[in-house]
Amino acid sequence: MTHQEEKNIPISKGSETVRKTRGPGMWRLAWQRFKRNKTGVFGLVLVLIVLFFAMVGPWISPYEPNDQSAMLEFRSKSPPTWKNLLGTDRMGYDVASRVIYGARTALFVGLGSMVVAAVFGILMGGLSGFTGGMADELLMRFTEFFLVIPVFVVILVMVRIFGIVVVGTVLERIPHLNLIAIIVILGVFGWPPIARIARAEFLRLKEMEFVEAARCLGAGTLNIIFRHILPNALPSLVVIIALGVGQSILLEAMISFLGFGDPKSVSWGQLLYFNYEHLKISPWASIAPGMAIFITVLGFNLLADGMTDAFNPRLKE
Amino acid sequence: MAHHNQQSQALLDVSGLKIHFFTGAGVVQAIDGVEFGLESGETLGLVGESGSGKTISSLALLKLVPRPGKILGGHIRFENDDLIDKSEAEMIRIRGKRIAMIFQNPAFSLNPIYTIGQQLGEIMMWHEKINRGEANDRVTEMLNLVGITDPASRLKQFPHELSGGMKQRVCIARALLCKPLLVLADEPTTNLDVTIQAQILELLSDLKTRFNMAMILVTHDLGVVANMADRITVMYAGRICETATAERIFNNPQHPYTRALLSTIPRVDKSYTNIQSKRLTVVPGRIPNLIHPPTGCRFHPRCVEANGECSRTQPELKTVEEGHVVSCLKR
Amino acid sequence: MGILRFIIRRLIFMVFLILGVTIMIFFMINAIGDPIDILMAERPGITQEVIDNIKSYYHLDRSLTEQYTLWLWNVVQLDFGTSIIYNQPVGSMLVNWGWETVKIQVPSILISLLLAILFASIASTRQYTKTDFGVMGTALLGRSMPGFFTGILLILIFSYWLGIFPSYGAYSTRSPLMGSLLLDSLWHMTLPVMMLAYFNTATLTLLIRSSMVDVLRQDFIIAARASGLPNRRVVYGHALKNAIIPALTYLAILFGLMLGTAPVTETVFTWPGLGFLYITAIQQLDYPVIMGITLIITLMLVLANLFTDIAYVFIDPRIRLE
Numbered sequence: 001m002t003h004q005e006e007k008n009i010p011i012s013k014g015s016e017t018v019r020k021t022r023g024p025g026m027w028r029l030a031w032q033r034f035k036r037n038k039t040g041v042f043g044l045v046l047v048l049i050v051l052f053f054a055m056v057g058p059w060i061s062p063y064e065p066n067d068q069s070a071m072l073e074f075r076s077k078s079p080p081t082w083k084n085l086l087g088t089d090r091m092g093y094d095v096a097s098r099v100i101y102g103a104r105t106a107l108f109v110g111l112g113s114m115v116v117a118a119v120f121g122i123l124m125g126g127l128s129g130f131t132g133g134m135a136d137e138l139l140m141r142f143t144e145f146f147l148v149i150p151v152f153v154v155i156l157v158m159v160r161i162f163g164i165v166v167v168g169t170v171l172e173r174i175p176h177l178n179l180i181a182i183i184v185i186l187g188v189f190g191w192p193p194i195a196r197i198a199r200a201e202f203l204r205l206k207e208m209e210f211v212e213a214a215r216c217l218g219a220g221t222l223n224i225i226f227r228h229i230l231p232n233a234l235p236s237l238v239v240i241i242a243l244g245v246g247q248s249i250l251l252e253a254m255i256s257f258l259g260f261g262d263p264k265s266v267s268w269g270q271l272l273y274f275n276y277e278h279l280k281i282s283p284w285a286s287i288a289p290g291m292a293i294f295i296t297v298l299g300f301n302l303l304a305d306g307m308t309d310a311f312n313p314r315l316k317e
Numbered sequence: 318m319a320h321h322n323q324q325s326q327a328l329l330d331v332s333g334l335k336i337h338f339f340t341g342a343g344v345v346q347a348i349d350g351v352e353f354g355l356e357s358g359e360t361l362g363l364v365g366e367s368g369s370g371k372t373i374s375s376l377a378l379l380k381l382v383p384r385p386g387k388i389l390g391g392h393i394r395f396e397n398d399d400l401i402d403k404s405e406a407e408m409i410r411i412r413g414k415r416i417a418m419i420f421q422n423p424a425f426s427l428n429p430i431y432t433i434g435q436q437l438g439e440i441m442m443w444h445e446k447i448n449r450g451e452a453n454d455r456v457t458e459m460l461n462l463v464g465i466t467d468p469a470s471r472l473k474q475f476p477h478e479l480s481g482g483m484k485q486r487v488c489i490a491r492a493l494l495c496k497p498l499l500v501l502a503d504e505p506t507t508n509l510d511v512t513i514q515a516q517i518l519e520l521l522s523d524l525k526t527r528f529n530m531a532m533i534l535v536t537h538d539l540g541v542v543a544n545m546a547d548r549i550t551v552m553y554a555g556r557i558c559e560t561a562t563a564e565r566i567f568n569n570p571q572h573p574y575t576r577a578l579l580s581t582i583p584r585v586d587k588s589y590t591n592i593q594s595k596r597l598t599v600v601p602g603r604i605p606n607l608i609h610p611p612t613g614c615r616f617h618p619r620c621v622e623a624n625g626e627c628s629r630t631q632p633e634l635k636t637v638e639e640g641h642v643v644s645c646l647k648r
Numbered sequence: 649m650g651i652l653r654f655i656i657r658r659l660i661f662m663v664f665l666i667l668g669v670t671i672m673i674f675f676m677i678n679a680i681g682d683p684i685d686i687l688m689a690e691r692p693g694i695t696q697e698v699i700d701n702i703k704s705y706y707h708l709d710r711s712l713t714e715q716y717t718l719w720l721w722n723v724v725q726l727d728f729g730t731s732i733i734y735n736q737p738v739g740s741m742l743v744n745w746g747w748e749t750v751k752i753q754v755p756s757i758l759i760s761l762l763l764a765i766l767f768a769s770i771a772s773t774r775q776y777t778k779t780d781f782g783v784m785g786t787a788l789l790g791r792s793m794p795g796f797f798t799g800i801l802l803i804l805i806f807s808y809w810l811g812i813f814p815s816y817g818a819y820s821t822r823s824p825l826m827g828s829l830l831l832d833s834l835w836h837m838t839l840p841v842m843m844l845a846y847f848n849t850a851t852l853t854l855l856i857r858s859s860m861v862d863v864l865r866q867d868f869i870i871a872a873r874a875s876g877l878p879n880r881r882v883v884y885g886h887a888l889k890n891a892i893i894p895a896l897t898y899l900a901i902l903f904g905l906m907l908g909t910a911p912v913t914e915t916v917f918t919w920p921g922l923g924f925l926y927i928t929a930i931q932q933l934d935y936p937v938i939m940g941i942t943l944i945i946t947l948m949l950v951l952a953n954l955f956t957d958i959a960y961v962f963i964d965p966r967i968r969l970e
Contacts, residue, residue: 283800439877
């Protein structure tokens, strides 16, 4: 988005300086404050660890994710050994390898669903806050509806129904179809918090002096939204999106844990689903993916906390 | 020092008070050797810019310095007892009962979820060991005294149902419930409408005479204390600049800071129509960072009279005339 | 008078909400085509009797809108239809299984609220001490801990290693604990309640602590201290009540979260509640049960919201309804 912004500069210099003063400086200051926040940095480190495993997973993973050779050697449900650092599960998979590959799926789910949610949420909330009036009232009621209903329960039905609908259609040939469906559904149900923040920020910012200034200098509506309001609304949005990534990963894990996940995907929730019944015999196969989910969710939550403090220094002392 | 001679009669005598705040960024030397005092029935104006330590000083009299602040030294003699030596259990018998405080912002200094009757009654019952009914009667009486109409029905109202001026009257009533010997009024009119400010000041003045209380009026506005205070203490950056009778402060100020403050008061009589003074003058410069306070006299970076000596030697309080002390190397 | 109008307005919103959710689920289920066909395809062994039952309850020959209206009309008369799998009236199933869900959720939320108030007041009055960091750290971890992972750890520790609490079910299959049904029930409830309470306590503690810290800094608290009130009265009488208000709104959200994720909780502990029933119902496409549970969960959630809204009005006098 920044690249496009740089290309079309129909706005006069005056507003440019106004924007700049709140632009990059704001992020640099926030980063300086963030660095001093120990829990925030801890969260960032956790997120980076997950990111690291997601990126280099195939090169450091001791086995292929679908390697069930341990089963053939009668070593399924083996406790951690030098050969299988985190043990093997009941299907003969190497737990460590599956957990490493799971990081990729988890981030794919978290980021993917948040892209969907952010597009919806910012569009809805932004429109609502920017236009106000009747449209605002309607959109807010709609958002409230989604905030109050038991979303997880509805998602479960949707995932299951989708699984039935696609049977025998062309769609079935798309790889990881079920996972993609889950991502889209999580995104579709994940937009309301983002919309609420976007609305509040748009409401606040459209009255600000620098926006007035830009308007007086003849900037168009789209221009004001993309060059003046959105960049300034980003800090709050980034925080809520970071929280959302963690929540989506957790939700996918819960969906998979209940057996509604994508059986073909290597995800932590799937791992739990396959091994939970054998918790007593092979606890490592459940603890490892559980721990991975915990660390990831914790990372994103702490990161979001740290960012909140960094962006709003007034809140803390 | 002048007022030390009258120590036997003094109601309050603060000396060598030292308060530091231990923050993450460093130790803030907020109060550094402050002294002031007053006699029964007297009004002392404690004047300074925000950040000069006047509010902290008044909270210190109740030993309520907020964390991470700590009283490191000094004495607070009140009725010949040193409050510094008092335990928390002893202090709660003094707060509200013998020394009471009125706060700056009436909108925030009443608990929003209790009625006026509940919160004022609680204090009355706690200090006077009386029951709810008696407490209500005494509260009603006091609300009447502070000029609240229909006090009995106000007891059942919540703070948000009252106007700003009304709330401040309730706060004054709260402070006076147990007829304290000393009232600390921290900027009692700053957050009120101009029309109400005068009413509140008049009320305070009346009640003070009526109950024969002493009062410390904390303010940044010399105009407020002009008519109210018997004596005035001027503070700057956690230290005392000058103490004298109100009359002498206005007519014969000695400390350069006091003079600077006086010049910021808008005057209708003098040259207000003059184009150059259309902008109200302010004392140039800012209150210094008290983590690394200026050496010597803390005012020297902003002082028009300062020389090299001022940045090296810390001035002592010295008496220039009976009852008029000033801390400036040039006097 | 305001309070009544307020409640009526909330009730109207509730009705729309319940209609919205059930319509959504109803049309979603029907979007996959004729339920009978799918049932036959997925469960070949299905009996004619069951098919007739569904047909007569759902009036499958009518249009979708009519079908939904008829379902709604039946529900209003407290007739929820018959479960396809269990061949029992859904209404009584909802009561029986619902009770098990309520049995672990209500105690856990009450325990959490009490513990959170306790921890938050301890932590906030000892801000930046080791106690505070300890409470905060545990709470920060608890807030990010996935429920099922907490459950797994609890089972491993308390059932498998220490062997003091059962890992599944709501009742002993053979003889109850010490011959008492009540004790047996409490014994089985312990771990699920602990699992739910950990997350809720953590979330509420963080929330109440942060608002306590804010409130304790407010002028009216300093004013209360300056009036000579002892610390205990200031903290518990003046600060805490103000600090709890935001937590109350959150209570409904937490309750909703708990109800919504009941399928997970109850799967972890094989707990015979609505969530567990829901999973089986979705897997087996037991339409009457899916519709019934969705309705009940939404209703409970909406009632919890209404309850907190009303509690809010009574606790915070600043809220004016009109």
